[in-house]
Each structure stands twice: as C-alpha cells, then as structure tokens.
Amino acid sequence: MTWAQSVEAVRALIRRAANEILRVPGAAIPGVLAPTIFFLGLTSVFGALDHLAGFPAPYKDWLIPVSLLQGAGFTGAATGVNLARDIEQGWFDRLLVSPAPRPVILAGLVLSAALRSLIPAAFLLVVGFAIGVQWPGLDGLVITLLVVMGMGTVAACWGTTLALKYRSQSAAPLMQAGMLLLVLTTTAYAPLALLTGWLHTVARYNPVTQILEAARQGFIGGVTWGDTWPGLLCLAGLLAVLSGLALRGMRRTAV
Amino acid sequence: MTGTDLRVIVALGARSVKQTFRRPQLLAPIVVFPSILLAIQTAGAGQAVNLPGFPPVNSFLDFMLAGAMIQSTLLAGNSGGIALAVDIEMGFTDRLLAAPISRFGMVLGRLAGTAALSALAGIWFLVIGLIFGAHINEGVPGAIVMMLLVTLSGLAFGGIGAAVALRTGRASVVQGLFPLVFVILFLSSAFFPQDLLTGPAATIARYNPLSFIVEGIRDPVISSLSWEVFGKAIGSLVLVGAIGIALSSLALRRRLRMGG
Numbered sequence: 001m002t003w004a005q006s007v008e009a010v011r012a013l014i015r016r017a018a019n020e021i022l023r024v025p026g027a028a029i030p031g032v033l034a035p036t037i038f039f040l041g042l043t044s045v046f047g048a049l050d051h052l053a054g055f056p057a058p059y060k061d062w063l064i065p066v067s068l069l070q071g072a073g074f075t076g077a078a079t080g081v082n083l084a085r086d087i088e089q090g091w092f093d094r095l096l097v098s099p100a101p102r103p104v105i106l107a108g109l110v111l112s113a114a115l116r117s118l119i120p121a122a123f124l125l126v127v128g129f130a131i132g133v134q135w136p137g138l139d140g141l142v143i144t145l146l147v148v149m150g151m152g153t154v155a156a157c158w159g160t161t162l163a164l165k166y167r168s169q170s171a172a173p174l175m176q177a178g179m180l181l182l183v184l185t186t187t188a189y190a191p192l193a194l195l196t197g198w199l200h201t202v203a204r205y206n207p208v209t210q211i212l213e214a215a216r217q218g219f220i221g222g223v224t225w226g227d228t229w230p231g232l233l234c235l236a237g238l239l240a241v242l243s244g245l246a247l248r249g250m251r252r253t254a255v
Numbered sequence: 256m257t258g259t260d261l262r263v264i265v266a267l268g269a270r271s272v273k274q275t276f277r278r279p280q281l282l283a284p285i286v287v288f289p290s291i292l293l294a295i296q297t298a299g300a301g302q303a304v305n306l307p308g309f310p311p312v313n314s315f316l317d318f319m320l321a322g323a324m325i326q327s328t329l330l331a332g333n334s335g336g337i338a339l340a341v342d343i344e345m346g347f348t349d350r351l352l353a354a355p356i357s358r359f360g361m362v363l364g365r366l367a368g369t370a371a372l373s374a375l376a377g378i379w380f381l382v383i384g385l386i387f388g389a390h391i392n393e394g395v396p397g398a399i400v401m402m403l404l405v406t407l408s409g410l411a412f413g414g415i416g417a418a419v420a421l422r423t424g425r426a427s428v429v430q431g432l433f434p435l436v437f438v439i440l441f442l443s444s445a446f447f448p449q450d451l452l453t454g455p456a457a458t459i460a461r462y463n464p465l466s467f468i469v470e471g472i473r474d475p476v477i478s479s480l481s482w483e484v485f486g487k488a489i490g491s492l493v494l495v496g497a498i499g500i501a502l503s504s505l506a507l508r509r510r511l512r513m514g515g
Contacts (some may be wrong), residue, residue: 033434034434037434037437037438037441038437040441041437041438041440041441041442041456042441043453043454044441044442044452044453044454044455044456044457045441045446045447045452045456046300046303046446046447047452047453047454048303048306048447048451048452048453049300049302049303049306051306051307052302052303052305052306059453170280173279173280173283177283177287177288177291180291181291184291184295184299185295188295188299189295189296189299189300190299190300190302194302195298195299195301196297196298196301196302196315197297197298197301198294198298199294199295199298199299200298
C-alpha cells in the first residue's frame with residue numbers, strides 16, 4: 001500500500017466512525033452525559049472543599065479538566081466496545097483481509113476516537129462556562145483540547161487492546177473502569193498536598209496527574225511551558241506504550 | 256401469602272442472587288464500582304473533615320461509609336431491573352406467567368434477591384470499613400440497624416428498577432437509568448453533609464428521601480441512634496417502596512393485558 005492509499009484508508013475509517021455518530025446519535029450520549037453529571041454533581045457535593053487552606057481555585061475550575069479527561073476516556077473506551085462489536089459480527093475479519101496494513105487500521109480507529117472526544121469536551125465546556133468556569137485563555141484552551149484528544153487516543157488504544165484480547169463486548173466495563181481509575185487516581189479531587197493516604201502516593205506517580213495539570217493550568221491560573229511539557233511528555237509516553245500494546249494485539253490477530 | 260408463594264419467592268430470590276454472582280457485569284456496579292469510589296473519595300476529599308460545619312467524625316471514611324452503602328443498594332436496584340428485563344427479553348418471564356404461581360410472588364422473588372444482594376453488599380462495606388479503620392459509634396446494635404436499613408433500601412429501590420423493567424421489557428432502557436442513579440445521589444447528603452452542599456443540590460437534598468435514608472444509615476456510625484432519624488429513614492423507605500410496588504403492579508397488569 002502506498003502512503004497516499006494508507007492515508008485514504010485512515011480517512012475512510014474515520015468517516016465510518018463519524019457516520020456512526022450521525023446514524024446512532026444515542027451511542028454518543030453516555031460519553032457526554034456521564035462526565036457532565038459527574039462534573040455538576042461533584043461540584044455541588046465537594047464544592048466547599050475550595051474553602052480549605054491551600055486550595056488554589058474555585059472547585060468548578062479545579063474539576064472541569066477532570067471531567068474533560070473523563071469524557072475523553074469514555075469516548076475512547078467506546079472505540080474499544082465498537083471494535084469488539086465489529087469482531088463479534090465478523091466485520092473486523094473483513095477489514096483484516098483487506099490490503100490495509102495493521103498500523104493503518106489501528107491509526108484509523110484511534111484517530112477517530114481523538115476527534116470524537118471533542119464532542120463531550122465541547123458540551124462540557126459550554127456547560128462549564130454557563131455556570132461560571134473561568135475562561136482558560138486561547139492558549140489554555142488549545143492545550144486542553146490537545147490533551148483531551150490525546151487522552152481519547154490513549155483510551156482508544158487501551159480499549160482496542162482489550163477488544164482484541166477478549167473479542168467480546170462484555171469487556172466494556174473493564175475498558176471504561178480502567179480509564180476512570182487512571183483519571184481519578186490523580187489530583188482529580190484536590191491538590192496533591194491535600195490528598196491523604198494511598199492516593200497521595202499513587203497520584204504523585206500516576207502520569208495522568210501531569211497530563212491533568214497541563215489541561216488544568218489555564219482554568220486555575222496562567223499557562224506556562226513548565227506546566228505544559230511534563231503533561232505532553234507523559235501523554236507521549238502513555239501513547240507509545242498503549243499503542244504498542246494495541247499494535248501487538250493487531251499483529252497477533254489472525255483471520 | 257401461602258406456603259407455595261413463599262417457596263416461589265425464596266426460589267426466585269436465590270436464582271436472582273446466583274445470577275448476579277455468575278455475571279460479573281451485574282455484580283461490578285454493586286460492589287466494585289462503589290468500593291473504588293469509596294477508596295478514591297475518602298482519600299481525595301479526606302481533608303473535608305477540617306471544614307467548618309463538618310460534623311465531628313473520627314475520619315472521612317466514617318462519614319462516607321453510608322454513602323457507599325446507599326450507592327450500592329441503588330445500583331443493586333438498577334441491576335435487579337436489568338436482570339428482570341433480560342428475563343423478559345429471553346422469555347423466562349413468559350414461562351413463569353404460564354406457571355401456576357402468583358404474579359405478586361414473581362415480582363417479590365426478584366425484589367427479595369435484590370434485598371439479599373444489598374444486605375451482602377452492606378456486610379462487604381461494613382467489613383472493609385472496619386478493616387480500614389472505620390469506627391461504629393453504636394457498636395453491634397448500630398451495625399444491625401445499618402444492615403436493616405440497607406436491606407430495606409434494596410427492596411425499595413429494587414421496586415423502582417422492577418417497575419421500569421416490567422413497563423419497558425428492555426434491558427437497555429433500565430441500563431439507561433444508571434446515570435440517573437448518580438443524579439439522585441449527588442442531590443442528596445450521601446457523600447457530604449447537607450449544610451456544606453453548594454448550589455441547588457443544597458436545597459434539593461433537604462427534601463430528597465434518599466438524604467433521610469442515608470442519614471439513618473450514617474447515624475449509628477458517627478453519632479448515636481436516634482428515633483427521629485431512624486423514623487425518618489423508615490418513613491422514606493416506606494414511601495419509595497410503596498411507589499416502586501405500585502408502579503410495578505401497574506406495569507405488570509399492563510404487561511398481562513397486552514399479552515406479555
């Protein structure tokens with residue numbers, strides 16, 4: 001396959017995923033609804049935490065990047081669920097016997113997830129700004145959306161790996177729970193200094209903490225390169241590991 | 256209620272419990288998900304106990320234990336509804352309808368299973384709470400009151416799940432209630448003291464029956480048993496249970512009239 005043909009194959013897979021949004025609009029609802037409910041709910045429930053000494057910003061500003069990453073995680077995991085469905089129904093076998101190389105198929109799947117993750121992000125941002133979330137600045141917004149797309153891709157790689165391993169939609173809870181755990185075991189609820197017990201240690205070493213801080217910086221203060229590069233580096237690392245696993249799964253999949 | 260009815264309820268309840276243990280996707284929302292959230296929220300928002308107005312507690316885990324239990328019972332009700340809808344989709348309910356057993360026993364059997372699962376989940380949270388340092392102020396009698404309220408909660412919320420399953424007959428619709436469970440939870444004092452909630456949630460939580468139920472479960476942990484709090488919890492459970500059973504009866508009657 002030539003380079004141009006590979007790009008066309010990736011575009012075709014992205015178009016197929018986009019068609020799914022138009023033809024089954026209900027399928028996008030959980031990815032949009034769940035993080036929005038969590039954002040509004042947790043803001044109401046734990047909102048008073050911002051009265052604690054050392055809390056740097058209003059709680060809704062603190063929480064919105066968490067919900068954005070959650071939305072990306074759910075949307076990316078949905079790619080894994082859709083792939084499992086395609087495997088169950090035999091459509092994926094037809095894709096595998098096509099001349100498209102495995103990396104091209106994987107690229108089509110995960111890039112569609114990156115684009116789809118912008119849907120819950122857009123909805124959440126509208127809701128957030130409507131209830132008074134601070135405008136992160138254009139640079140802050142661009143970094144946040146970049147990080148959201150990156151997390152959507154990470155989640156899609158994770159979902160794809162599991163879909164190829166279990167070949168069943170029943171693995172869906174594992175795909176979603178994995179991403180939820182990855183996002184929540186960070187400074188999701190409070191700054192590192194205010195976290196207690198095991199979470200303080202886990203959040204310190206969880207790479208998503210850095211990714212979250214990069215997405216959060218514009219909402220709680222100014223954007224700096226110093227707060228950005230660790231997040232981008234961790235995102236690149238996660239992408240390298242998980243896309244490697246997904247590709248390994250693809251290569252091991254026989255028709 | 257005859258002896259046969261009782262045997263049917265026990266048999267269907269036992270089937271419901273076994274079914275849940277055989278399907279991890281039904282068990283996970285009842286035990287795994289609330290346990291993960293309990294662990295993360297306890298450590299993530301643990302400093303909340305230092306906020307002015309937070310009731311005196313030994314630790315945030317003491318406060319959160321009731322929230323995790325009630326979350327689990329709500330999700331057990333939802334899972335019970337999903338399992339009932341699957342039975343309808345697969346034709347198992349039609350076979351039951353053709354059997355010489357009471358219609359009431361059929362629904363009550365499913366609810367008994369949900370109540371039993373809630374009780375088991377309650378014991379699970381009590382045990383992990385005690386392992387991780389929770390302190391039940393009222394000791395063993397307090398734990399018994401908690402288990403009683405958790406079991407009755409499963410019965411009451413199971414009625415709502417069963418009503419939706421009987422009305423729609425579709426598992427996907429009952430599964431769609433999952434986000435609603437969290438809306439109800441966030442609009443109550445399940446995870447935070449009522450006086451420290453912000454926005455509209457603060458007002459809604461004041462009247463949400465779930466707040467009264469969760470306060471009833473929490474009372475023996477962080478305070479002392481009070482008849483007033485217990486009475487409000489039981490009253491709220493009776494209200495939710497009555498709504499669930501009434502809606503289930505209506506939905507079952509409609510299903511029988513329409514021919515399953």
